[in-house]
Amino acid sequence: MQSYSILAKYYDRLMGDFDYDGYIDFIKDYVKGEGIDLACGSGEITVRLAKAGNKMIGIDLSGEMLNVATVKAKSMGLDIKWICQDMLDLELSHKIDFATCVCDGINYIKKDDLATLFAKVRQNIKDGGIFVFDISSSYKLKKILGDNLFCEDYDDITYIWQNTLKKDCVDMDIDFFEKIENDIYRRIEESHRQYIHEREFIQSLIEKNWDFEVFDGEKFSSPTSKSKRLLFVLKTK
Ligand SMILES: C[S@@+](CC[C@H](N)C(=O)[O-])C[C@H]1O[C@@H](n2cnc3c(N)ncnc32)[C@H](O)[C@@H]1O
Numbered sequence: 677m678q679s680y681s682i683l684a685k686y687y688d689r690l691m692g693d694f695d696y697d698g699y700i701d702f703i704k705d706y707v708k709g710e711g712i713d714l715a716c717g718s719g720e721i722t723v724r725l726a727k728a729g730n731k732m733i734g735i736d737l738s739g740e741m742l743n744v745a746t747v748k749a750k751s752m753g754l755d756i757k758w759i760c761q762d763m764l765d766l767e768l769s770h771k772i773d774f775a776t777c778v779c780d781g782i783n784y785i786k787k788d789d790l791a792t793l794f795a796k797v798r799q800n801i802k803d804g805g806i807f808v809f810d811i812s813s814s815y816k817l818k819k820i821l822g823d824n825l826f827c828e829d830y831d832d833i834t835y836i837w838q839n840t841l842k843k844d845c846v847d848m849d850i851d852f853f854e855k856i857e858n859d860i861y862r863r864i865e866e867s868h869r870q871y872i873h874e875r876e877f878i879q880s881l882i883e884k885n886w887d888f889e890v891f892d893g894e895k896f897s898s899p900t901s902k903s904k905r906l907l908f909v910l911k912t913k
Contacts, residue, residue, distance in 0.1 A: 679738065679784075679866060679867065679868045680717070680736075680737075680738035680740060680741050680866075680868075681738065681740050681866060682740075682852050682854070682864045682866055683850065683852075683866055684718065684738060684740035684741045684743070684744050685740070685744075686833055686852075687717065687718050687741065687744065688718050688720065688744070689830075690828070690835075691720070691779075694720075694779060695894070696720045696721060696724060697724070698896065699721070699778065699893075700721065700724045700725070700728070702891075702896040702907075703776070703808050703909070704725075704728055706774070706806050706808060706909055707725065707730065707773075707774040707776060707806055707808060708730065708773065708774070709730060709731070709772070709773030709774065710730065710731040710732075710733075710772040710773050710774075711725060711730050711731070711732055711733070711772060711773055711774040711775060711776060712732070712733040712734070712735060712766075712768070712772060712774075712775045712776075712800070713725065713732060713733070713734045713735070713775075713776045713777070713778070714735055714763040714766070714775055714776065714777040714781055714797075714809075715735070715736055715737070715763060715777050715778075715780075715781025715782075715784065716734035716735060716736050716741075716742075716745060716758075717736055717738070717741045717744075717745070717779070718741050718744040718745050718748065719734050719742075719744070719745030719746075719748050719749060719756070719758075721776060721778045721779075722734040722745060722749070722756055723745075723748055723749055723752060723754055723756070725776070726749070726754045726755075726756050727752070727754065732754075732756045732757075733756070733757045733758075733759060733768075733772075734756055734757070734758050734759070735758075735759040735760075735761050735763055735766065736758075736759075736760065736761075737760070737761070737762055737763075738760075739760050742758045742760050745758060746758055763777070763781070763785075763793065763796070764785070764789055764792055764793055764796065765796075766793075766796040766797065766800055767796075767800070768800045771800060771801055771802045771805070772800065772801055772802065772805070773801065773802060773805055773806070774801060774805055774806040774807065774808070775797050775800070775801055775805075775806075775807045775808070775809075776807075776808045776809065777807075777808075777809035777810075778808075778809070778810060779810065780810070780811070780812050780870060781809065782809050782810070782811045782873065782878075783811055783812050783817070783870040783871055783872075783873065784868075784869070784870060784871070785871065786871055787844060787871060787873065787877070790873065790877075790878070790881055791881050794807075794881055794882055794885070794886075798885055798886075798912065801912065802912075803912055804911065804912060805911070805912050806909065806910065806911055807886070807908075807910040808907070808908070808909050808910070809907075809908055809910075810893040810905050810906060810907045810908065811873050811878070811905070811906050811908075812870065812904065812905060813875070813903055813904055813905060813906050814872050814873065814874050814875070815901065815902055815903065815904065816904040816905070817841075817846050817870060817872045818841060818872065820904065821839050821841075821846050821848075821870075822839060822841045822846065823839055823840060823841045824839050825837065825838050825839070826839075831855070832854065832855045833852060833853070833854050833855065834852070834853040834861075835850055835851060835852045835853070836850070836851045837849075837850045838850075838851075844871060844872055845869050845870060845871045845872060846869070846870050846872070847867065847868075847869050848867065848868040848869070848870065849865065849866075849867050850865065850866045850867070850868070851863060851864075851865055852864045852865070852866070875890065875899075875906055878908065882908070882910060884913075885912065885913055886910040886911060886912060886913060887910070887911045887912075887913055888908055888909060888910045888911070889908075889909050890906055890907070890908055890909075891906070891907040891909070892905065892906070892907070893905030893906055893907035
C-alpha cells in the first residue's frame, strides 16, 4: 500500500500545528545558496527557503505530494526544481551548498540504509556544506505514538490513525473517510512505517565526516531525554 497518496490532499491542513515558520527562523542562518530539500513533501520548507532567496530543489518519493508542492510554488511565482525520486538514489549533476530533510523524512529510512543516505548527501554537497535534518525521537515514537490511536473529524474528511509499535519501527495504518456527497463517504487506507533511530546511533554514523550540533526540534534549545523531535545541524569536516 502506498504512503502519502490520499494523505497528500489533506497533508497541509493536518500539519496545521507544525511550526514551519519557527523552524525556518532557526535554520535560516545555517542554510544559504543552492540547496536540496530531501523528502520535501508538499514543499512547505522548500518554498520558504526559496522565498528567502535560496535556489532550491525538492525531492520526494510521492508524486502526489510533489503535485501539491508544484502548484504551491507556481502560485507563489517561485522557480523550484522538483524531482520524484528516492533520496537514497540522490545524484546531482553538481555539488550544492546545503541539504535539508525536515519532519520525519529520516524516520522513513531503514537503520541499515542510513549510512548510505549520509554518504550520498556528503557526496552531493560542497566542502563546508551544511545538512540540516530532524527525526521524531525514539521517546516520541515509543512512548507517545507507540501503540496509540489518533483520530480527527472534519466536515469533509475524517481519519482514524492506528499505530503498532514494533522492535525498531512504528507501523501506522490510517483509514480516511472522505465525504463524496451528503451522507456518502469513501474509505481509503494508507500505511506508513517510521523507523526508530536512537540519537547515539545517528551520531556514530556522522561523527567521522561531519561536525554537528543537536537541538530540540520544537523548542530550538538543548535537547532532553523527552524531546519529541531532535534537530541535527551538520557541517562537513
Ligand atoms: C512527514 S512528510 C514530511 C514532508 C516535508 N518535509 C514537511 O516538512 O512537511 C515525509 C515525506 O517523506 C517522503 N519520503 C519517505 N521516504 C522517502 C524516500 N526514501 N525518499 C524521498 N522521500 C521520501 C514522503 O513521501 C513524505 O512526503
